[in-house]
Amino acid sequence: MAGSIAEEKTFRRFLELFLREMRMPLQESDPPPMRPLSDLVTEDEVEGECLDLCLQHLYKYNCPCSLAAALARATADSLLQTDLSIHLLNKTVEDGADPLPQMESVKLAWLVFNRLFEMCCLWLKELPFRRRPQPYYETSIHAIKNMRRKMEDKHVIIPDFNSLFNIQVEEQAYFAVFDGHGGVDAAVYAANHLHVNLVHQESFNQDPIEALCKAFKVTDEGFVKKAAREHLRCGTTGVVTFLRGRTLYVAWLGDSQVILVRKGQVVELMKPHKPDREDEKLRIEALGGCVIWFGTWRVNGSLSVSRAIGDSEHKPYICGDADHDVFPLDGSEDYLILACDGFWDTVVPDEAVRVVSDHLEENSGDTTMVAHKLVASARDAGSSDNITVIVLNTVCNELKHVWHSIL
The missing domain is CATH 3.60.40.10 (PPM-type phosphatase domain)
Known part of the structure; x- marks a missing residue:
């Protein structure tokens, strides 16, 4: 639950409007709403790419900063707990002495935005995020x-x-x-x-x-x-x-x-x-x-x-x-x-x-x-x-x- 009743109402209102606007989930043939600027990502780059895609997309819809950060974190954690190996390219690239599997950034974006949509649906039903008091950064x-x-x-x-x-x-x-x-x-x-x-x-x-x-x-x-x-x-x-x-x-x-x-x-x-x-x-x-x-x-x-x-x-x-x-x-x-x-x-x-x-x-x-x-x-x-x-x-x-x- 949010830190105050007014804030919780603001968060819920955002989630309602955002879900209505997103028109998800994406199908395999659908382009993601935001295309990553890189072409390939390694497994250790997934967290940063996921957080960035979530934050940029949420900010585009004027999501409150604290809610955007919490949603991005929850989406990244959920994605990182899944088996991403099935999405890795068969061809590996030599990185020093060890082969380094990669996945297409567009495929990752597709996974990220669908998972973000799922997270927003869950949070609209029950909002788990409690924002602590923090300094105001204008x-x-x-x-x-x-x-x-x-x-x-x-x-x-x-x-x-x-x-x-x-x-x-x-x-x-x-x-x-x-x-x-x-x-x-x-x-x-x-x-x-x-x-x-x-x-x-x-x-x-x-x-x-x-x-x-x-x-x-x-x-x-x-x-x-x-x-x-x-x-x-x-x-x-x-x-x-x-x-x-x-x-x-x-x-x-x-x-x-x-x-x-x-x-x-x-x-x-x-x-x-x-x-x-x-x-x-x-x-x-x-x-x-x-x-x-x-x-x-x-x-x-x-x-x-x-x-x-x-x-x-x-x-x-x-x-x-x-x-x-x-x-x-x-x-x-x-x-x-x-x-x-x-x-x-x-x-x-x-x-x-x-x-x-x-x-x-x-x-x-x-x-x-x-x-x-x-x-x-x-x-x-x-x-x-x-x-x-x-x-x-x-x-x-x-x-x-x-x-x-x-x-």
């Missing part, structure tokens, strides 16, 4: 392809991390931006699997920052293997913010960035990985690589970032080791801005703060379109790259309208 998100041929950015918003992984500890939330290059496959893989890898680390409960860094490494290694199997040549930068109680954990690879604004002032949380950063340049040169100018500073004349998930052909110069930091929160924080380099290359942090302040003043504190305003400011300043911006309302204060305090 977010504004906007992402555009801009002048590029393809959109290679991906972002992840998980305000109720505990429900997604059925965790019974203090409240947690996860937000990330991944900026792909050479294709979207690495960004999709990181967006689907890094948070799953995070939870599966032994150090997750005791040392979240160690778990985050290990999750980046495991995700990088997993994608390198996938790229070898499927002949992919791409990579992705990434920045992750993980909130546990009143502590903010940040980990990153490459030049996507996050800033914290406290009492109207920028607090530097990280330093992006650029090839011309002195310590990065020395690391690359010590490995036998070089950093040269070719329109911008590039590793071996190629990539303009020095760390990333993927980019197998450029390793070890482009490494998969994440940097990290930890920040205690005291309630004086205003908001976070996570964005890819398509934003930060044309908008400096102080200018971003000014844009947010002006927008809030002009719109009586309404935050709905603040990310749109930031994206527009980057585009107007000359950015032609993909642009993704997430603005996360005050990370510590649980009051919904705290934005007004910074006007």
Whole structure:
């Protein structure tokens, strides 16, 4: 049963409308309502793919975040308890010394959406989900392809991390931006699997920052293997913010960035990985690589970032080791801005703060379109790259309208 009568009514109303709209179950010949961006998945990738398909589909119908997370978890658990071996392709792909069975992503999607439909039917009859009180995370998100041929950015918003992984500890939330290059496959893989890898680390409960860094490494290694199997040549930068109680954990690879604004002032949380950063340049040169100018500073004349998930052909110069930091929160924080380099290359942090302040003043504190305003400011300043911006309302204060305090 939900945490309150009103909330339970909201959840039940959503389930009724959602089931009416879904028109399920799918037949063998029916296309799934959402097609996965990858073609093949291994058994250890099923959990991340399932959670992503469920969340994206439920959010498309404006499902409450906590209910979406709980339904995604229940669907994934149910699917993982079934025998998926009957759906594996007969042909195996060599992964190192061991054959690695795979299944078609479309087949998995078909199974996921039918199982999600079954779960919604069961929950409409008897709602087992009880949402615990949690901080209010008001977010504004906007992402555009801009002048590029393809959109290679991906972002992840998980305000109720505990429900997604059925965790019974203090409240947690996860937000990330991944900026792909050479294709979207690495960004999709990181967006689907890094948070799953995070939870599966032994150090997750005791040392979240160690778990985050290990999750980046495991995700990088997993994608390198996938790229070898499927002949992919791409990579992705990434920045992750993980909130546990009143502590903010940040980990990153490459030049996507996050800033914290406290009492109207920028607090530097990280330093992006650029090839011309002195310590990065020395690391690359010590490995036998070089950093040269070719329109911008590039590793071996190629990539303009020095760390990333993927980019197998450029390793070890482009490494998969994440940097990290930890920040205690005291309630004086205003908001976070996570964005890819398509934003930060044309908008400096102080200018971003000014844009947010002006927008809030002009719109009586309404935050709905603040990310749109930031994206527009980057585009107007000359950015032609993909642009993704997430603005996360005050990370510590649980009051919904705290934005007004910074006007």
